[in-house]
Amino acid sequence: DAGVIQSPRHEVTEMGQEVTLRCKPISGHNSLFWYRQTMMRGLELLIYFNNNVPIDDSGMPEDRFSAKMPNASFSTLKIQPSEPRDSAVYFCASSLGRGQPQHFGDGTRLSIL
Amino acid sequence: RKEVEQDPGPFNVPEGATVAFNCTYSNSASQSFFWYRQDCRKEPKLLMSVYSSGNEDGRFTAQLNRASQYISLLIRDSKLSDSATYLCVANQAGTALIFGKGTTLSVSS
Numbered sequence: 482d483a484g485v486i487q488s489p490r491h492e493v494t495e496m497g498q499e500v501t502l503r504c505k506p507i508s509g510h511n512s513l514f515w516y517r518q519t520m521m522r523g524l525e526l527l528i529y530f531n532n533n534v535p536i537d538d539s540g541m542p543e544d545r546f547s548a549k550m551p552n553a554s555f556s557t558l559k560i561q562p563s564e565p566r567d568s569a570v571y572f573c574a575s576s577l578g579r580g581q582p583q584h585f586g587d588g589t590r591l592s593i594l
Numbered sequence: 595r596k597e598v599e600q601d602p603g604p605f606n607v608p609e610g611a612t613v614a615f616n617c618t619y620s621n622s623a624s625q626s627f628f629w630y631r632q633d634c635r636k637e638p639k640l641l642m643s644v645y646s647s648g649n650e651d652g653r654f655t656a657q658l659n660r661a662s663q664y665i666s667l668l669i670r671d672s673k674l675s676d677s678a679t680y681l682c683v684a685n686q687a688g689t690a691l692i693f694g695k696g697t698t699l700s701v702s703s
Binding site: 512514523524526529536537572579580581582583584585586587588 | 625626628636637638639640643681685689690691692693694695696
């Protein structure tokens, strides 16, 4: 069975550019999570969706970040405009429910120059 | 106070050693607990769930102490391949999982 699929695996871009990260959750999972991981702050929850509806976006750092889940099999995390401090690994995860074990994608390694 | 706290380590142990990690959680309403493992430059992967009565999976034993609000992970007969970062996770009903920052284990020959 396919796991959580994220794209791209790596992204290097200049500050000010728009960045779009993509995620396909495991089929049948109804909860989807976006995380950011850095050495300093560890794994931070940015936003999560339940049945395609955003439930908690309190972790989204600022208005430059936005996330959508137009259907059960696709979600995007967008940063516009990007800044060097946004450089991190961004993970998408999905689960059968909010309190259930989460399955993570391979992550997107984002570098903003 | 952080919701899930772990000693970052690193824990450096020889092969064959027994090593234990503890983790504390601040929300007494937390109901689900897990240990995840993360290898360098990889995604976190579920290692095991933690049940109230304690549970074992091969060389790994997880314990939950609700009164003191801590979770432990015991690894017996450590292998080189156990070297990784171990993330403690807790949640309360209706919320997403809260991850600790992880404890780094290095097993050497």
